[in-house]
Amino acid sequence: MHWVEVLGSRTIFLVEEMGRVVNLLIQSIRWALHPPLGLRNIFKQMEETGANSIPVVLITALSTGMVLALQSHIGFRRFNAESLVGTVVALSMTRELGPVLTGLIVAGRAGAAMAAELGTMKVTEQIDALTTMAVNPVKYLIVPRVLAGLVMLPILTVLADLTGIVGGYIVAVNILDANPVVYMNKTTEHLELDDIYGGLLKAAVFGVIIATISCYKGINAKGGAEGVGKATTGAVVLSSLLIIISNYYLAAFLF
Amino acid sequence: MIDLIDVHKSFNSKKVLEGVNLHIERGETMVIIGGSGSGKSVLIKHIIGLLQPDRGEVWVDSKNLGTLDEGALSELRKKFGMLFQGAALFDSLTVWENVGFGHRQHRKLSDREIREIAKEKLAMVGLRGVEDLMPSELSGGMKKRVGLARAIAMDPEILLYDEPTTGLDPIMADVINELVLELKRQLNVTGVAITHDMTSAYKIANRIAMLYQGKIEEVGSPEEIRNSKNPVVHQFIMGSSVGPIAAV
Numbered sequence: 001m002h003w004v005e006v007l008g009s010r011t012i013f014l015v016e017e018m019g020r021v022v023n024l025l026i027q028s029i030r031w032a033l034h035p036p037l038g039l040r041n042i043f044k045q046m047e048e049t050g051a052n053s054i055p056v057v058l059i060t061a062l063s064t065g066m067v068l069a070l071q072s073h074i075g076f077r078r079f080n081a082e083s084l085v086g087t088v089v090a091l092s093m094t095r096e097l098g099p100v101l102t103g104l105i106v107a108g109r110a111g112a113a114m115a116a117e118l119g120t121m122k123v124t125e126q127i128d129a130l131t132t133m134a135v136n137p138v139k140y141l142i143v144p145r146v147l148a149g150l151v152m153l154p155i156l157t158v159l160a161d162l163t164g165i166v167g168g169y170i171v172a173v174n175i176l177d178a179n180p181v182v183y184m185n186k187t188t189e190h191l192e193l194d195d196i197y198g199g200l201l202k203a204a205v206f207g208v209i210i211a212t213i214s215c216y217k218g219i220n221a222k223g224g225a226e227g228v229g230k231a232t233t234g235a236v237v238l239s240s241l242l243i244i245i246s247n248y249y250l251a252a253f254l255f
Numbered sequence: 256m257i258d259l260i261d262v263h264k265s266f267n268s269k270k271v272l273e274g275v276n277l278h279i280e281r282g283e284t285m286v287i288i289g290g291s292g293s294g295k296s297v298l299i300k301h302i303i304g305l306l307q308p309d310r311g312e313v314w315v316d317s318k319n320l321g322t323l324d325e326g327a328l329s330e331l332r333k334k335f336g337m338l339f340q341g342a343a344l345f346d347s348l349t350v351w352e353n354v355g356f357g358h359r360q361h362r363k364l365s366d367r368e369i370r371e372i373a374k375e376k377l378a379m380v381g382l383r384g385v386e387d388l389m390p391s392e393l394s395g396g397m398k399k400r401v402g403l404a405r406a407i408a409m410d411p412e413i414l415l416y417d418e419p420t421t422g423l424d425p426i427m428a429d430v431i432n433e434l435v436l437e438l439k440r441q442l443n444v445t446g447v448a449i450t451h452d453m454t455s456a457y458k459i460a461n462r463i464a465m466l467y468q469g470k471i472e473e474v475g476s477p478e479e480i481r482n483s484k485n486p487v488v489h490q491f492i493m494g495s496s497v498g499p500i501a502a503v
Binding site: 117120121124125126128129131132133134135136140 | 300305360414
């Protein structure tokens, strides 16, 4: 096949695939507005996506805050601006690293689990079974996951922001001998509520991206175990990429 | 009760159904036989609207499935119960939650009431004391029976069986066949089964239809099929590798 043909067919496939993902999201929104919502199911997904991700999010945020303090201290020392370390840690965590790292971790953890679970349900005909029992699979399976992503990602991000700032403080005060009062003042002085809100809004968007992409990959799994494996990998890769790409546009649009 | 009129279905360029015509009477059990990959599963999925025909019509209870909107199709599906080949039990739910799934979704009942109904339906398929097990703890035969209990849980008018005896030992297969007959006697349902197990087909069918090359090759009573002069039907029921049907 000529390379132009290959490029063309790949592009068409990609655009069609994106169309189907957006369609699934629209369907989810439509079904989310149709009560009853099945709270038991939503809470279960919130636990799966949110509560169970807390340890790994906290460890990542703590290490990131610590290394951020360490590295920025080295940089700032060169022009005697060490007092700005707290500001840099706080702004970086709330505006960028908190939401993005949380998004990537949840994509790898909960997104993979969603795609694998729905993929297995698809190849073992459990999704067909739902339909034959007059239960809409989008409403029963996807709406709770999208809502869990929408609600839990911002909550996880708040925890990540706080932990990152604590990590920065620990390194700056205990290892780099920064003055704790000055450090805390600098942390809060330049931090505005909009920095935090913007980060949380991004996190909510990432939550919806992760859930929608992972569910889409799952319910379209084909074949047996291999198909489920491919769906899972595809879900993690695509949602991570979309988080990173959309992050730029959200930052440009929000801040 | 169920009519398939000139049903065509292709997947990409592969033609699976090429003009299926079949009429299923209320209260009868129709068994559709055919080789692996002949399109039996595709056919049964058309009857419950899991697949839509490219051309042709599927009528159930005087309703053309192709003209129904999502809500109406969903309502119609409540008349059905379906037993899947691998049972398709929800593996995150216990046995009783599986059997009571339809009740939880469509009726406002307490957990206790749903559990009672599930127990009663499980007893009908000869299972006791398994309510709290997870599907992964069940044997193949038990899974099929739980699947059957789930299929009859909402008192359906039509029961669809996708290869009810495949993968079971001959004795368990006969247990399932007996259950299918017993449920028909008790509930007076219309049944559609697809299988390539001729022992099962002869036992549970009122009529048998053979699907071959995307069309219904022959329809008749088990006796008529057994004595068929049609070389395709004859080869299939005798299980011979010599004849018009090529082994792929």
